[in-house]
Amino acid sequence: MKFPHYRHSAACLVALALLSQPAPVLAQGDAPYPSKPIQMIVAYPPGGGTDLLARVVGAELSRELGTPVVIVNRAGASGAIGTEAAARAAPDGYTLLLATANVTIAPAVDARTRFSPTRDFVPVTLLSDSPFVLVTSSAFAPKTLGELIAWSKAHPGTINYASTGVGSPQQIAAELLKKQAGLDWTHVPYQGGGPAISDLMSGQVQIMFSNVLPVLPFIKSGKVRALAVTTTQPLPVLAQVPTVNQQVQEGFVMSFWSGVMAPAGTPPAIVSKLNDALMKIMQQSSVRGRLEQEGSIVTPLPTTRFASFLTEDVNRWRQVAKITGVHAEH
Known part of the structure; x- marks a missing residue:
């Protein structure tokens, strides 16, 4: 029996096998991506919930991609400094932003905002959602939300509530409840959650909406009382x-989402590779378990669905800002 085309057929099979191998993702300069460390900007100080999420995800992303992921904290101006730095970075996949809801809130409450979440960034992956918990000092009389509202109405103008800044989601949550329940509360903005929680426990302010992570130890120790979750x-x-x-x-x-974004113009192949890695990471039981223990809800969304979410979120915050009247002070 003759096989006159064996060599040609074998050569074709080898060629097809080679072609079927996944092509490496190339960054600028035609070097395979990633070929150097990636920096992930966090627009808040070390130690907070966003920073924790970045470090958990960054460590796993480093293992998944085989390159260091360096967390860079660029805090200030309610997240604007770090966000603007990420927007100006080269769109080569080596600078990412651990974005939060502040990127969609800022344009809704501050006309001076110098970035657009939909124009200056490309969404990579939505990671998680962090609801708020309404807390008060354990020494304060009200023990339930109903009692707090009754107290507020019986003592108008005596309740001071803390937030992490003017135009922050914590302020918006308080103003929304205040408006819907017809209450007279006074806003006391702080530069961060730490000072606000300290003053809450000392009685300088009576209540605040907070992310779960910063107040969880104080709730467990009894220094802070949790009245409600959002x-x-x-x-x-x-x-x-x-x-x-x-x-x-x-x-x-009400909640505070977190996700990964890249500067606008980042090549789609790089965005896709990052999204694949992040989606895989957020399905890991160890990652999900750790974040859920800190009060987060793991809600991974791929790039296209994250893009739709961002558009909807911008519109939602504009409506909430209009209802509450919250605007950044100039």
Whole structure:
């Protein structure tokens, strides 16, 4: 039996096999991506919830891509400094932003905002959602949200609430509840969550909406009392704390999302590779478990769905800013 085309057929099979191998993603200069360390900008100080998320995800991303991922904290101006630095970075995949809801809130509350979440960035992956918990000092009389509202109405103008800054989501959450319940509260903005929590425990301010992570140790130790969470259902990490919906105000849901974004113009192949790696990371039980223990809800969304989410979120915050009247002070 003759096989006159064997050599040609074998050569074709080898060629097809080579062609079927995934081509390396190339960055600028035709070097395979990644070929050097990646920096991930966090627009907040070290030690907070956003910084923790960046370090957890960054360590896993480094292992997944085989290159160092360096966390760079560029804090200031309610996140604007770090966000603007990321927007100006070269769109080569070597500078990423651990973005938060502040990138969609800022344009809604501050006309001076010098970046656009949809024009200056390309979305990579939505990572997680962090709801708020309404807390008060354990020495303050109200022990439930209903009691707080009753106290506020009986003592108008005596409640001071803290936030992490003018135009912050914590302020917006408080102003929204204040408006819906018809309350007279005074806003006291701080430069960060740490000083606000310290003054809460000392009685300088009476209440605040906070991310879960910074106040969780104080809730567990009894120094701070949790009155309500802003989710539709109680959080597993605070299972005994009812929601705002369950107590006084249906439809009151507020949270603080986090995700990875890259400067506009980053090549689609690089964005796709980053998205694939991040989606894989956020499905790991160890990563999910750690973040959920800190009060986050893991909600990974791929690039296209994250893009739609951003557009919707910008519009949502504009509506909320209009309802609450929250605007950054000039």
